[in-house]
Amino acid sequence: MxxxxxxxxxxxxxxxxxxxxxxxxxxxxxxxxxxxxxxxxxxxxxxxxxxxxxxxxxxxxxxxxxxxxxxxxxxxxxxxxxxxxxxxxxxxxxxxxxxxxxxxxxxxxxxxxxxxxxxxxxxxxxxxxxxxxxxxxxxxxxxxxxxxxxxxxxxxxxxxxxxxxxxxxxxxxxxxxxxxxxxxxxxxxxxxxxxxxxxxxxxxxxxxxxxxxxxxxxxxxxxxxxxxxxxxxxxxxxxxxxxxxxxxxxxxxxxxxxxxxxxxxxxxxxxxxxxxxxxxxxxxxxxxxxxxxxxxxxxxxxxxxxxxxxxxxxxxxxxxxxxxxxxxxxxxxxxxxxxxxxxxxxxxxxxxxxxxxxxxxxxxxxxxxxxxxxxxxxxxxxxxxxERDVRVPLHAPRWFIESRDGLVTLHNFGSDGHPTRDDHLYRRLLFSSATVPVRGESMRDADLTVEGAVHRAVDTATVTPRGGAVTRALDAAGRHVDTSVCAHVTGDATVYLARVRGAVGLSVTVSGAAVSWDDADALDVHDRVSSAGEAAVATAGLRSVIRWLGAWHAEAGPSPAEAALLPVEALIEQAPEGTALGDHAAFPRVRTSPLRGDVVIAWAVSLRAGANGGAEIRSEVSDVHVAEDHVRLRLDGEKRVFRWAASERFDGDRRAQQVFRP
Missing domain, CATH: 1.50.10.20 (Glycosyltransferase)
Structure with missing residues (x-):
């Protein structure tokens, strides 16, 4: 309307x-x-x-x-x-x-x-x-x-x-x-x-x-x-x-x-x-x-x-x-x-x-x-x-734009900022018209990360009519970790699949967008954490939710992948300095136990505006088949393919700022 x-x-x-x-x-x-x-x-x-x-x-x-x-x-x-x-x-x-x-x-x-x-x-x-x-x-x-x-x-x-x-x-x-x-x-x-x-x-x-x-x-x-x-x-x-x-x-x-x-x-x-x-x-x-x-x-x-x-x-x-x-x-x-x-x-x-x-x-x-x-x-x-809900891929920057209920969300697969700086205003999976990423070395909302990691420049990135994918290397306390992330934007949530290689002995954290508020709104802020791997934080008009959907061993094969026994903990992370949008901020996240091998993981996030902040995430993943370049599965009973980005490698995008003489 x-x-x-x-x-x-x-x-x-x-x-x-x-x-x-x-x-x-x-x-x-x-x-x-x-x-x-x-x-x-x-x-x-x-x-x-x-x-x-x-x-x-x-x-x-x-x-x-x-x-x-x-x-x-x-x-x-x-x-x-x-x-x-x-x-x-x-x-x-x-x-x-x-x-x-x-x-x-x-x-x-x-x-x-x-x-x-x-x-x-x-x-x-x-x-x-x-x-x-x-x-x-x-x-x-x-x-x-x-x-x-x-x-x-x-x-x-x-x-x-x-x-x-x-x-x-x-x-x-x-x-x-x-x-x-x-x-x-x-x-x-x-x-x-x-x-x-x-x-x-x-x-x-x-x-x-x-x-x-x-x-x-x-x-x-x-x-x-x-x-x-x-x-x-x-x-x-x-x-x-x-x-x-x-x-x-x-x-x-x-x-x-x-x-x-x-x-x-x-x-x-x-x-x-x-x-x-x-x-x-x-x-x-x-x-x-x-x-x-x-x-x-x-x-x-x-x-x-x-x-x-x-x-x-x-x-x-x-x-x-x-x-x-x-x-x-x-x-x-x-x-x-x-x-x-x-x-x-x-x-x-x-x-x-x-x-x-x-x-x-x-x-x-x-x-x-x-x-x-x-x-x-x-x-x-x-x-x-x-006049209508909007879902538009922007191919040059590798962005997927979603607009509904007065909220605009940018799903980022290809914008990096400075090639050698891990900047919170660029290297996140999600940005919006109602949120801004929190700043701080230990703060990483709306992303996947490994404990103690610095995120390197994008290797490859793809945007599609339903989402996109990005591959990126992480420097986790001197160790090289490869991550491939693919997202499908559904009606009520964004479902992510990620393959994490080289993070044995390290925990992985996935997170939703940060919600900000002022002192005057403090009574409207509430959060919820469940033992099932779901966390939410909300104000009266905005709700950010994350839900863990599972983990599987990453070895490719014709048979369904074996579930990885990976205990997780749902948390609400407070950002004490707040953001440009409020004196206080918090975001939901899920942290795994230390990995025992390479894994494929799945989670869903939702960022919704409105008096009730949107419904809960109800996505379910089953029948997971892992291949080298994609994962086949059932999402809420429907067959889906999540494909890792296979675009040209951005090898030239790792240099620090150069100089020019007109």
């Missing part, structure tokens, strides 16, 4: 209780909801403008040196690079706001032009050197100057223009991280070339050629060598190339046409990573950029890419902005290093500074589109998941 969060009644059992609460409460400083134009979110262009203006006003309260630096730290004690970061990322937002409504923003334009003059005249911005964060920030200043060229660039005096171009040109020929950063220097070179400050077109095309090495199809790029699939597809690979192409004009028309086709393919799958409540999947790094991940929807409209109806693109993007606004993220006009209002150490990266969250500015790209564009005037259309 189509679910309208603005009109739903309080006793509608199809809606999660938390969504009901937020759906019926307007953010005080926002304009009134407009249910006629936006029946799903209530948000219109006026709401986006209000959010942008609130952030801009908040930023000016933290400005230094006439706006040329912005320090969001509590005691104005940020390092110089963080102050530059604060300026640059807010400058992008200001440029988008000014370019989208130039006649009404003349005073703002003068303020930011003066900030540019002061930055150049006072040499307030750090030089662009090898592997320098200032290059990241300079690239977004260049984009701001490009989109608001008539208002911010052309009125500048010649000395300021030359100073800006000289600053940008410092990046030419420097070394950078061999990932999306190759596009940053190219963006700077494209701007200086576009305004007649030299000709760096060969450098630019070299960087764009390097990006092609990472394209994996269906609009998806890996962020450098390895299998780093995350939101950098949204605010890097489907962002910078379009600005570069616009700056250089007809010379890049062929590339730009290719990028448009890829963006269309990308959005076809990407749209399913957002829940009806607006909550996106929490997976990968830089989650603190929040609604910056909506940028490709606006980019598609700006570039004339018609893969999705404009009315649906606005519905998804506005839903995400509202999801965060309803949580008070914008209430004080400054963004925290977190997901909700407060900072969240578990999702903050080492490179994050006080101004980092303002990459959210990229999500305001839609303000460049005219107010009478269809993306703003068409009545909001429902998301696919608001």
């Amino acid at each position: 189509v679910c309208n969060p603005l009109l739903v009644s309080a006793d509608d059992g199809d809606m999660p209780s938390r969504l009901l609460a937020s759906a019926l409460t307007a953010t005080p400083w926002m304009p009134a909801f407009d249910p006629d134009a936006s029946p799903f979110t209530g948000y219109t262009r006026a709401h986006w403008e209000s959010a942008a203006d609130r952030l801009l006003a908040g930023a000016r309260a933290h400005a230094l040196e006439g706006g040329a630096l912005i320090d969001f730290s509590a005691a104005a004690s940020s390092a110089p690079v963080d102050r530059l970061e604060g300026f640059a990322r807010v400058f992008l937002l200001a440029a988008l706001r000014i370019a989208g409504d130039p006649s009404a923003r003349a005073e703002d334009a003068e303020y930011w032009r003066e900030a540019l003059r002061r930055g150049v005249a006072g040499r307030l911005w750090l030089p662009l050197t090898d592997h320098s964060q200032p290059t990241v920030e300079a690239s977004v200043v260049a984009i701001g100057l490009h989109v608001a060229r008539a208002e911010l660039w052309e009125p500048l005096d010649e000395a300021t223009k030359i100073g800006i171009c000289e600053w940008f040109d410092g990046a030419a020929g420097t070394w950078c991280a061999d990932n999306n950063h190759v596009l940053l220097g190219a963006t700077l070179a494209a701007f200086t070339t576009s305004v007649g400050f030299g000709d760096r077109r060969a450098l630019i095309e070299n960087a764009l050629d390097r990006m092609e090495d990472w394209y994996r199809g269906d609009g998806w790029y890996t962020d450098g060598d390895g299998r780093r699939f995350d939101y950098y597809n949204a605010y890097a690979f489907h962002w910078y190339p379009f600005f570069i192409a616009r700056m250089l004009g007809s010379r890049l028309d062929d590339r730009r046409a290719e990028y448009r086709g890829r963006l269309a393919a990308f959005l076809d799958g990407y749209q399913h990573l957002f829940s009806p409540s607006g909550a996106p999947i929490l997976m990968g790094r830089s989650l603190i950029y929040r609604w910056g991940i909506t940028a490709p929807f606006w980019m598609a409209r700006w570039e004339g890419v018609e893969s999705l109806p404009p009315s649906r693109m606005r519905r998804i993007a506005s839903g995400t902005l509202r999801y965060f606004a309803d949580q008070g993220v914008l209430d004080d006009g400054a963004l925290s290093l977190g997901w909700r209002r407060n900072a969240s150490r578990d999702i903050v990266q080492s490179y994050s500074g006080s101004g980092s969250p303002y990459w959210s500015s990229k999500g305001f790209l839609g303000l460049l589109l005219p107010a009478d564009d269809a993306v703003w005037t068409d009545v909001e259309a429902p998301m696919v998941s608001e």
Whole structure:
């Protein structure tokens, strides 16, 4: 059924209780909801403008040196690079706001032009050197100057223009991280070339050629060598190339046409990573950029890419902005290093500074589109998941997306993050729009692991119309352990089979997703552990369950496999530091006794939203036949084949980050 969060009644059992609460409460400083134009979110262009203006006003309260630096730290004690970061990322937002409504923003334009003059005249911005964060920030200043060229660039005096171009040109020929950063220097070179400050077109095309090495199809790029699939597809690979192409004009028309086709393919799958409540999947790094991940929807409209109806693109993007606004993220006009209002150490990266969250500015790209564009005037259309349940395989990243009951689940078989780092935001079997993995060496939710193990990069991965499979080596206290995992997503649960080799004498743990909650919700949290190998943890609106289904000796043969006598213990694991979604977190897990040989094991997990959190897991496995490349069995009486991944081996995905010189 189509679910309208603005009109739903309080006793509608199809809606999660938390969504009901937020759906019926307007953010005080926002304009009134407009249910006629936006029946799903209530948000219109006026709401986006209000959010942008609130952030801009908040930023000016933290400005230094006439706006040329912005320090969001509590005691104005940020390092110089963080102050530059604060300026640059807010400058992008200001440029988008000014370019989208130039006649009404003349005073703002003068303020930011003066900030540019002061930055150049006072040499307030750090030089662009090898592997320098200032290059990241300079690239977004260049984009701001490009989109608001008539208002911010052309009125500048010649000395300021030359100073800006000289600053940008410092990046030419420097070394950078061999990932999306190759596009940053190219963006700077494209701007200086576009305004007649030299000709760096060969450098630019070299960087764009390097990006092609990472394209994996269906609009998806890996962020450098390895299998780093995350939101950098949204605010890097489907962002910078379009600005570069616009700056250089007809010379890049062929590339730009290719990028448009890829963006269309990308959005076809990407749209399913957002829940009806607006909550996106929490997976990968830089989650603190929040609604910056909506940028490709606006980019598609700006570039004339018609893969999705404009009315649906606005519905998804506005839903995400509202999801965060309803949580008070914008209430004080400054963004925290977190997901909700407060900072969240578990999702903050080492490179994050006080101004980092303002990459959210990229999500305001839609303000460049005219107010009478269809993306703003068409009545909001429902998301696919608001009309039916969704089960979609995304082949490039090897993800299987499931959306039902307002919850989106990402079953991960092929995204790894950094090739040599066992990162909790990548190396898990399951992510969702209502959970985030817990951080900690002894904490491993939503996965299979061996005691004391470090998980290595993916060896092989496959995604299918019903689930997927992944093989991975583990370093278990210096011992090499091979694991092959296959998952079938059924109606009520996800059933996993795994073959574990080389873990003799070690215990294996399998786990469900972590559920988070705040102190105010503590009385709603309960857990249950059964002697039959089942454990559950739940809040009032979310329930995570795991159930052990059995173990068998792994030797292949024509006869049914012999059951392995493997006592197990069901547990609830507490995460004392909580997560970005709550002060407290816990997840269910099942731990085996030490293995006596190679085994095939089976378990099922369920993550369900709703007032009751979903039904119990009732899956049963029998008649197990083990072959070298698959397992045949009966699941609830139905014959099934669980096949280990047999795709190409990702042998090149084990290198640490490399470097690139444009």
